[in-house]
Amino acid sequence: MLDLEKLYSTTARETRKSAIRELLKLADKPEVISFAGGWPSPDLFPVDTISDLMVKVLKERGRKVLHYSKAEGEARLKEELIHLMAKDGVSAEAENILVLTGSQQGLDMLPKAFVNRGDVVFVETPTYVGAIQAFDNYGTHMVPIETDGSGMNPVALEKAIGEWKQRGQGDRLKIVYLIPDFQNPSGITMTEKRRRGVLDVAARHDLLVVDDAPYRDLRFEGKPVPSLYALDQNQSVISLYTFSKTLVPGLRVAWAVGTRQLIDKLTTLKQSVDLCSSALSQHVVAEYLATGCMERYLPMFNADYRHKRDIMLEAMDEFMPGLQGLEWTRPEGGLFIWVTLPENMDAEKLFHAAVRENVAFVLGSAFHPTGGLKNCFRLNFSFAAPERIREGISRLGRALTKFAQESA
Ligand SMILES: Cc1ncc(COP(=O)(O)O)c(C=O)c1O
Numbered sequence: 001m002l003d004l005e006k007l008y009s010t011t012a013r014e015t016r017k018s019a020i021r022e023l024l025k026l027a028d029k030p031e032v033i034s035f036a037g038g039w040p041s042p043d044l045f046p047v048d049t050i051s052d053l054m055v056k057v058l059k060e061r062g063r064k065v066l067h068y069s070k071a072e073g074e075a076r077l078k079e080e081l082i083h084l085m086a087k088d089g090v091s092a093e094a095e096n097i098l099v100l101t102g103s104q105q106g107l108d109m110l111p112k113a114f115v116n117r118g119d120v121v122f123v124e125t126p127t128y129v130g131a132i133q134a135f136d137n138y139g140t141h142m143v144p145i146e147t148d149g150s151g152m153n154p155v156a157l158e159k160a161i162g163e164w165k166q167r168g169q170g171d172r173l174k175i176v177y178l179i180p181d182f183q184n185p186s187g188i189t190m191t192e193k194r195r196r197g198v199l200d201v202a203a204r205h206d207l208l209v210v211d212d213a214p215y216r217d218l219r220f221e222g223k224p225v226p227s228l229y230a231l232d233q234n235q236s237v238i239s240l241y242t243f244s245k246t247l248v249p250g251l252r253v254a255w256a257v258g259t260r261q262l263i264d265k266l267t268t269l270k271q272s273v274d275l276c277s278s279a280l281s282q283h284v285v286a287e288y289l290a291t292g293c294m295e296r297y298l299p300m301f302n303a304d305y306r307h308k309r310d311i312m313l314e315a316m317d318e319f320m321p322g323l324q325g326l327e328w329t330r331p332e333g334g335l336f337i338w339v340t341l342p343e344n345m346d347a348e349k350l351f352h353a354a355v356r357e358n359v360a361f362v363l364g365s366a367f368h369p370t371g372g373l374k375n376c377f378r379l380n381f382s383f384a385a386p387e388r389i390r391e392g393i394s395r396l397g398r399a400l401t402k403f404a405q406e407s408a
Contacts, residue, residue, distance in 0.1 A: 011137055011139075014136075014139075018129075018133075018366070020362060023348075024360065027355050031358045032355065032358045033358060033389075033391060033392035033395065034359075034360045034383070034384070035378075035380050035381070035384065035389075035392060035396075036361055036362045037380055038184060038380055039382065039383045040245050040249065040335070040382055041304060041308075041383055043304075043385075044297075044300065046247075046293065049288070049293055050248070050288070053284045053287045053288055053291075053293075054280070054284050056287060057283040057287060058280075061283060064279070066280060068275060068276055069276040069277070069278075069282070071271045072097075072099065072263075073097065073255065073276075073277060073282060076282070076283060077253075077282040077286040078097050078099070079094075079286075080286045080290055081257075081289075083289070084294070085257065088216070088227060089227065090227060090230050090257065092257050095263065095264075096258060096260060096263055097257050098255060098256045098258075098263045098266050098267055098270065099253070099255050099277050100240070100253075100254040100255055100270075100277065101252045101253075101274055102242065102244065102249075102252045102254050103214060103241065103254040103256075104134070105254070105273065106240040106254065106256045107130060107134040107135075107212070107240070108134045108273070109269050109270065109273065110175065110266075111134060111135050111138035111140055111175075112138060112269055113262075113266060113269055114174045114175060115135070115138045115139070115174060115175075117138070117139030118172060119139075119140060119141065119173075120140070120141045120142075120143055120173045121140050121143070121175040121176075121177055122142075122143050122145050122157060122160065122161075122173075122175070123142050123143065123144055123145065123177050124144070124145065124151070124152050124177075124179065124183065124186075125144040125145060125147045125368065125372070125373070126144075126147075126186060126364060126373055126376070127142075127368075127369070128183075128184045128185070128212065129366045129367055131212065132369050135177075135369075136369075142370075144368060147188075149329070150190065150191045151178075151180060152178060152194060152198055154194060154198045154200065154201045155197075157198060157201050161173060161201065173205065173207060174208060175210055176198060176202050176207050176209050177210045178198065178209065178210065178212065179212045180195060180211060180213070180227075181213055181215050181216040181219075181334070182215040182218060182333040182334025182335070182336070183336075184214070184336055184378075185336050185362070187329045187331030187337055188329060188331070189225060191225065192225050192226060195225065195226070198228075199228065199231055199232055199234070202234075203236050207236070208237075208238065208262075209228060209236050209238070210237075210240070211227065211228040212239075213227065213239055214240075214242045214244060214245050215334040216241070217298060218245060218302060218305060218333045218334050218335070219302065219332060219333040220302050220305060220306035221306070222333075227239065229257060235259050238256055238257070238258035239257050239258070240254065240255075241254060242254035245335070246294070246298055247285065247297075252277070252281060253277065253278075253281050302333070305334075305381070305382050307386065308382060308386060308389060309337075311381075311386050311389045311390055312337060312379065313337070315389065315394065316337075316393055316397075318393075318394075318397075319393050319394045319396070319398075320396075321401045321404055323341075323400075324342060325341070325342035325343060326339075326340070326341055326400075327339075328340070328379075335380055335381065335382040336379065336381070337378070337379045338364075338376065338377075338378055338379075339361075339377050339378075340376050341375040341377075341400075342375065343375055345375050345404070345407065346375065347363050347365070347377045348365070350377070350399065350403050351363060351377070353402060354395070354396055354400075357396070357398055359392045359395040359396045361396070363377055364376025364377050366378075
């Protein structure tokens with residue numbers, strides 16, 4: 001029998017099976033209320049509208065949208081994206097945009113474009129698990145930077161950069177990766193001051209800033225903070241946007257916006273990744289935008305998620321025990337709440353206790369490049385039905401109360 005182990009590349013050999021995914025299999029039972037997935041609510045998917053638009057696109061553009069398309073993306077979609085971004089203070093032209101098959105594709109292509117094994121990417125603490133995996137595949141050295149309720153701390157970033165430079169390894173420093181809006185996993189939104197601070201540090205030290213913004217338009221309350229792309233004065237930022245959370249993930253339409261030079265490089269890389277994104281999906285999304293569907297449906301998405309967030313937060317206030325050091329975030333949008341347990345408490349042990357009570361979450365250590373944040377976990381409030389959210393949190397409160405008594 002062929003021994004694949006002998007043939008695998010270093011990358012494939014070093015790719016670790018996600019321990020978290022293995023753990024979550026324990027929770028894969030109908031009786032478990034799961035707050036683990038990062039999924040939008042399928043109840044909100046505008047299935048009939050998408051179906052109508054798909055028929056329209058097929059009737060009008062038939063064979064063309066079923067064919068291969070251009071790697072950089074369909075001009076018709078780009079026009080709509082330019083309008084969409086302009087509403088958010090981002091000015092771009094077609095040459096600044098690369099359509100992606102999911103923003104995850106951008107997270108794979110960026111280290112491919114910039115990272116040699118051992119090069120450094122600075123990340124928030126915590127950061128997105130899918131970015132950790134993508135960066136890991138290219139042998140990236142991820143450096144977690146102190147992050148609090150206002151976002152990544154620019155002073156801590158500057159200090160970390162200084163330490164690498166002092167060791168004569170300044171040329172290893174490549175990227176600052178941020179999810180500034182309703183972060184996955186913490187729900188935190190970076191303040192304008194912090195955004196300006198990090199941009200300033202990145203500009204002075206010649207680092208690329210990756211602004212991963214899948215949740216930016218899922219704001220339920222409060223004032224929008226200007227995007228990193230809009231604030232940038234040094235052409236240091238590449239932003240990744242996606243329709244996965246504001247429309248549906250299944251069309252796999254996302255895009256990157258950046259300098260022409262960088263978009264050009266990424267377009268060349270994309271050609272060998274998937275040749276092009278689906279023209280059919282791109283035209284469906286372009287029609288969705290052109291016919292004003294986004295303005296109609298997005299407020300409904302946000303109203304639903306706001307309602308679910310409120311139910312989860314109210315249930316947490318009611319059912320979580322009063323433990324010293326136990327706290328959680330109160331996000332103004334997005335899909336996630338981040339819970340910090342008292343420092344000596346192990347979220348993995350709590351996970352097993354929670355699964356016994358038929359409720360699940362994702363361990364904080366999944367969101368740290370070297371497995372830190374062991375006393376933290378992420379809750380998703382968008383996927384479960386409202387009555388399941390309340391019941392799930394009451395089970396979680398019970399599990400935590402028992403667990404705290406046992407560990408006292
Ligand atoms: C921060 C972040 N970036 C990127 C992605 C990937 O999204 P997409 O469906 O566009 O590939 C996700 C998905 O959950 C995410 O949370």
